[in-house]
Amino acid sequence: MAIFGRKNISVGLDVGSGLVKAVVIDHSSPAPELVKVVITPLNDTAIVEGEVMDHGIVVDAIRQTLVATGLKATHLVVSVGGRDVIVKKIQVERVKEQQARELMRWEAEQHVPFDMDSVELDFQVLDPDGDGLDMNVLLVAAKRELVEAKQALLLEAGAAPLVIDVDAFALHNAFEANHPEAMNGIVALLNIGNEATNLNILDEGVPILTRDLGIGTRRFREDLQREHGISVEEAEELLRGFDRHPLLDGAVSMRGEEIAIGLERATTFLATSSRHFGQVRAVYACGGGARVPGLLPWLAERLRIPVQPANALAKLTVRDGALEFLSADEVAPLLMLSVGLALRTAA
Ligand SMILES: Nc1ncnc2c1ncn2[C@@H]1O[C@H](COP(=O)(O)OP(=O)(O)OP(=O)(O)O)[C@@H](O)[C@H]1O
Ligand SMILES: [Mg+2]
Missing domain, CATH: 3.30.1490.300 (Dna Ligase; domain 1)
Structure with a gap:
């Protein structure tokens, strides 16, 4: 495609357990411009606990996602994370x-x-x-095998990453670009995904602790199905809604409590292991789970600090049509990692 000056294009690819997300950013102007977003869903058994269980499905989803960006040879940036x-x-x-x-x-x-x-x-x-x-x-x-497995997966999908970053750094990158105020004081960044929540604590913008909690929208769906006998589709609809439905109350408080405890444990650990006695002054949350209606206000009340939704597109120039039929309000929280990766310039 000739509409992109291909040289300065980066593609950030986030292979999540719920959604494979690609963000294309053009770096030819002084301000990076988002030119395309592609999101491909995965079923709930393709990736479990960070492990690729169904190779074929994941490889196909990656291939399909990259083809839909309309670009061939590009600066592809991916990342690894988790307990390894x-x-x-x-x-x-x-x-x-x-x-x-x-x-x-x-x-x-x-x-x-x-x-x-x-x-x-x-x-x-x-x-x-x-x-x-x-x-x-x-x-x-x-762990080297983690990096090699990622490379192999992408190769199978016909792509070769130029850069392999670390999830926590890519998230940090996107937060810095979109929420510069989060670089002041001690703050916690939460990326609440489909099966994991990445917790990142920053002190004046420097990451001092990263941890994963095993909580995401998959848990919420299971809770809702079990508690209310509704279908997985109905559960998902509640999670993606904009209003806090009373059926969500149980799941929000149970999983909210787990997230709060995860955060408290991390800060207790910091207080005992280093000079970081200061309090976390605010939480910034992204990922599909941050969209669960009522979850962030619940956390704010429980933790007694501001818990703000983070927006991966807050400070980015978005080219007309880049999102096509996707709604910016709905997908902006989901794109933090992929935006952070795509912000890496092709230089
Ligand atoms: N507009 C939307 N489209 C698709 N999913 C959405 C939307 N809004 C909220 N969600 C929820 O977000 C989840 C995916 O969130 P996210 O992309 O952050 O997770 P992931 O990166 O795939 O998972 P993980 O990082 O845990 O492996 C979906 O499973 C769904 O429940
Ligand atoms: Mg994710």
């Missing part, structure tokens, strides 16, 4: 970049509960211009 990825902020003696690489291997052995021979390590010095004896480093370790 660890992001940790550590303090080490200040050394030069090259020495830091060696030092990180050693540090990782102390901080990462994986076999060092089977991980991909990366790190970022958070205060490169600091002059103290110590420096703050963000250490990332991902």
Whole structure:
């Protein structure tokens, strides 16, 4: 397609357990412009607990999604996450970049509960211009088989990712672009998906803790079916609605409580393990689960802090027709990860 200056196009691909999402961003103007969104649903058995159970279905959904973007050779960005990825902020003696690489291997052995021979390590010095004896480093370790499995899946779908990022960083990227105010103080970012909730705690914009909770819209659907004897379609309709239906009350308070406890545990851990005694001042929530009517107000009341819906398109220029028949209000919360990935420039 000639309408895109293909060179500066990035495609962010989020293979979620409920929806495969692709976001195309054109970086040729000073402000990134969203030019296309494609969403393909998966059935509830294709991906379970982060594992691809039905290869064929997932590969087809990825292929279909990428074909629908209308682009062939592109800068494709994907990410990995879950319990086989660890992001940790550590303090080490200040050394030069090259020495830091060696030092990180050693540090990782102390901080990462994986076999060092089977991980991909990366790190970022958070205060490169600091002059103290110590420096703050963000250490990332991902199990190699996780990265390889992702590559293999995409290859089968006829695509080769140029960049493999980490979910938490991509989410952070999209929050920074769309909700710059979330980079102040200590805040929690929640991405409430179909089967997992990614929890990310930031201190002045720096991720200090990432964790996954096993809660998502799939749980809500199961609760509603069990509690009220309704069909899965009826349950889904309630979850995607805009009004808080009384049938949702039980599921909202039960799963809301689990999310609240997950968040409280994480902050207690922070308070005991580091100097982060400060309170989380606000929560920003995205993902399909953030759309469950009444959930965010329930959490705000329970946690006694503001819980705001996050919008992946809040500060992005959206080209006319980019969303086609999708409703921006409905899909904007679902696109945080894919937008964060697509914001990576093709440079
Ligand atoms: N407009 C919508 N279209 C599709 N699903 C929606 C919509 N609004 C809310 N949802 C809900 O959002 C869920 C998907 O959310 P999301 O895309 O954040 O999850 P995911 O990334 O696929 O899952 P996970 O990250 O847990 O693997 C769907 O299962 C559905 O219940
Ligand atoms: Mg997701």
